[in-house]
Amino acid sequence: MLDAIITLMSECLEKDASEIKGSDQFREYEEWDSLAYLSVIAQIDDDFGLVVPIEDFRSCRTIQDLAAYVEKHKEN
Amino acid sequence: MPYVKFSRVGITAIAGAVPSQVIDNRHYTHFMSEKDVETVISMTGIAKRRFADKDTCSSDLAIAAAEQLFASTGLDRNEIDVMLFVSQTPDYRTPPSSMMIADKLGLKRDLGSFDINLGCSGYMYGLQVAFLYASQAGIRKVLLLNGETKSKAYSTKDKATSLLFGDGATATLIEKTESENPTVMSMNSNGAGYHYILMPAGGYRNPSSPESLKEKQYPDGSIRTDEHGSMDGEAVFNFTITDVPRDIKATVNEAGLSWDEVDYFVPHQANRFITNHIAKKFKIPAEKVLYSMDKYGNTSSVSIPLTMAECLPAGKLERKLQLVLTGFGVGLSWGTAVTSLQGFTNCGIREI
Numbered sequence: 001m002l003d004a005i006i007t008l009m010s011e012c013l014e015k016d017a018s019e020i021k022g023s024d025q026f027r028e029y030e031e032w033d034s035l036a037y038l039s040v041i042a043q044i045d046d047d048f049g050l051v052v053p054i055e056d057f058r059s060c061r062t063i064q065d066l067a068a069y070v071e072k073h074k075e076n
Numbered sequence: 077m078p079y080v081k082f083s084r085v086g087i088t089a090i091a092g093a094v095p096s097q098v099i100d101n102r103h104y105t106h107f108m109s110e111k112d113v114e115t116v117i118s119m120t121g122i123a124k125r126r127f128a129d130k131d132t133c134s135s136d137l138a139i140a141a142a143e144q145l146f147a148s149t150g151l152d153r154n155e156i157d158v159m160l161f162v163s164q165t166p167d168y169r170t171p172p173s174s175m176m177i178a179d180k181l182g183l184k185r186d187l188g189s190f191d192i193n194l195g196c197s198g199y200m201y202g203l204q205v206a207f208l209y210a211s212q213a214g215i216r217k218v219l220l221l222n223g224e225t226k227s228k229a230y231s232t233k234d235k236a237t238s239l240l241f242g243d244g245a246t247a248t249l250i251e252k253t254e255s256e257n258p259t260v261m262s263m264n265s266n267g268a269g270y271h272y273i274l275m276p277a278g279g280y281r282n283p284s285s286p287e288s289l290k291e292k293q294y295p296d297g298s299i300r301t302d303e304h305g306s307m308d309g310e311a312v313f314n315f316t317i318t319d320v321p322r323d324i325k326a327t328v329n330e331a332g333l334s335w336d337e338v339d340y341f342v343p344h345q346a347n348r349f350i351t352n353h354i355a356k357k358f359k360i361p362a363e364k365v366l367y368s369m370d371k372y373g374n375t376s377s378v379s380i381p382l383t384m385a386e387c388l389p390a391g392k393l394e395r396k397l398q399l400v401l402t403g404f405g406v407g408l409s410w411g412t413a414v415t416s417l418q419g420f421t422n423c424g425i426r427e428i
Contacts, residue, residue, distance in 0.1 A: 033296070034236060034309025035119045035349075042317060042353045054314040 005067040008047065012039040022064035049075035077323075079330050082259040085210045086415060087203075089149050089249040091423035092385040093140035094372060095128040099227075099242070107233045116239050121348025125242030125373035127227045132428075134165045134223030135173045137245030140428045142181055142221060145247040148423035151217070153181065158188040158209045158218045162198040162377045164406070165225045166191060177221065195273070196344050196405025198222060198377025200413055203401075204261050206250040220248040224376040229275065231300035233291075236309045240346075242373030246381035247423075255396070259415040260331040262323055269408040272311040277302035312405075316350045320404045321357055324412050328400060331414035335360055337398055340387075344403040345369035345379035377403065385425050393420040 002022050010017040013031040026032060037057075045051050050073050052060075060066040101117055101124065108116075117123050128137065138161060146153060159181075161174040172191035183189075188209070194201050199222055206218040223245035230237045277288035288302040300306060328335070341360050343351045345368055355365050368383040375382055380401050388397070397417045404410035 034313060035116065037310045038119070038313040038317075038347075038349060041314060042349070045317060045353075046356075051314075051318045053318070054311050057310075057314070 001071040002064060002067040004047070005063055005070060008043050009040065009063060012036060012043055020063060022062065022067065024063050025061050026063055026066070027061075044070060077262060077264070077326055079327070080204055080208070080261045080263070082207045082211055083256050084253055085207050085250065085259065086253040086255070086257045087248055087417060088251055088253070088419060089145055089151075089421040089423055090246060090381050090385050091141045091145035091148060092244060092246045092378075092382045092425035093137045093144060093428055094126040094244040094382075094425060095132060095137070096427040097127045097129065099125045099127050101125070101239050104239060107238060108235060112235075113239065119347070119349050120240065121367065121369050122240055122373045123370045125227070126244060128225045128243040132225070133167050134163045134225045134243070134245060135161070135167050135177050137225070137243065137428065138163075138221040138223035138247065139177055139180055140426060141223075141245045141247040142177075142219065144426045145249060145423050149249070149421050151249065154184055155216045156183055156187065156219045157215045158206070159183060160190065160192060160202055160205060160218070160220050162192045162194055162202040162220070162222045163224060164193055164195050164376065165223075165229060194407070194409065195376045196346060196374070196379070197403040197407065197409040197411055199344075199380040200261065200401065200403040200411035201263065201409070202377065203248070203250070203413055204263065204411070206248070207259065207261070210250045210252060216251065218250040220250060222246050222248075222378045222381060224378050226305075226374070226376050229305045231298070231304040233299040234304065234306070235296050235298045236307050237305060240374045242375050244372055244375040244378045244382055246378050246385065248381050253418060255418045257416050257418060258331070259413065260327055261411060261413045262327040262330075263411045264319065264323055265407055265409045266319070267407065269311060269315065272308045272315070272408060273305065273406040275303060275305045313350065315408055316346065316404055317353060319408075320402065320410055321354050323410055324354065324400065324402050325358065327412035327414055333398070333414060338364065338400050339397045340364055340366050341400045342366045342380050342383055344405065345372070345383055346374050346405070376405070382425065385422055388422045390422050390424050393417055393422065
């Protein structure tokens with residue numbers, strides 16, 4: 001799942017996947033803004049059938065946090 | 077979920093009015109870099125907008141739209157028994173604008189008229205109230221006006237909002253119809269999200285003061301006063317891809333329709349990425365989704381009827397069109413309408 005979220009982040013932020021690590025706090029990326037957020041949650045919805053509630057998304061600080069959340073809540 | 081259902085009532089004409097001043101977002105780079113502006117345009121689909129000059133209020137635009145509708149349909153204005161004005165940019169905090177508008181339009185004095193304070197969901201609620209009145213035996217025609225000058229409500233130095241909003245107005249005529257026109261409308265609200273789109277000062281909670289007019293800088297670099305509108309982009313986006321699609325799906329189901337039977341889906345013109353995402357979710361073909369945000373931006377409650385005036389064929393409609401309309405925004409509030417157009421006149425959009 002971590003690899004899948006890194007790929008997803010890389011596509012949504014137009015950022016090289018090699019520059020994205022599980023421990024990164026993604027809100028600190030220069031590319032991060034509300035439109036990046038929109039494309040990330042829409043892509044998670046498309047790929048995993050999961051719309052992450054805003055409070056839950058805000059509790060995810062790192063790429064790894066988000067990957068763990070999606071793994072736990074995605075459609076089976 | 078409560079639904080309001082109607083039959084033998086419908087929308088029979090729409091006219092729009094926009095200011096002549098065109099704002100090209102690609103030239104709107106005084107605060108954001110060309111690259112950042114391009115990113116916002118490619119995501120939102122908002123390339124151009126219209127801005128009213130300092131002397132033009134939303135009521136002036138609404139009057140122009142109504143006059144366009146009268147001229148185009150030949151309607152006897154004495155047949156209007158109720159006139160509603162949906163706006164968050166009225167002339168004054170008091171009185172409401174609707175009575176002044178009715179007077180300037182030369183409508184009769186035994187008229188029901190009032191303002192409705194709603195933003196991007198305002199067409200859905202306005203339509204619902206208009207249909208409720210028009211269903212009454214004693215009411216002949218209802219004129220629903222939507223008018224906004226949101227360009228005056230947001231900071232030009234706010235990264236989240238400065239490229240989005242445009243000005244305009246529409247007039248929609250609602251009356252009894254010979255055709256059955258089964259209509260279903262939903263309504264939803266969530267005040268827990270009141271602060272997601274908020275103008276913090278200038279009302280009675282935090283009255284206007286020298287402090288509220290001071291520019292403040294925010295962590296993303298945006299600069300605005302407490303009397304400018306502010307938007308929590310993430311929270312609003314989340315709402316639009318969760319609650320809004322759920323409501324659309326449920327309302328279309330309630331109407332007993334499949335998307336194959338829908339001619340056009342007309343969403344509030346907030347953001348093309350969101351609309352595409354919703355259309356993809358319901359497998360709505362691209363040609364059935366109407367857009368005008370590229371020309372007019374987000375005009376709040378005006379955007380749905382303005383898009384209909386922009387995209388539907390001009391003049392008298394020859395055939396029946398089945399529509400799904402959806403509006404969502406400040407409040408939070410949102411709603412969907414499933415209705416059809418028959419014997420409808422598109423009076424077009426005039427520039428003033």
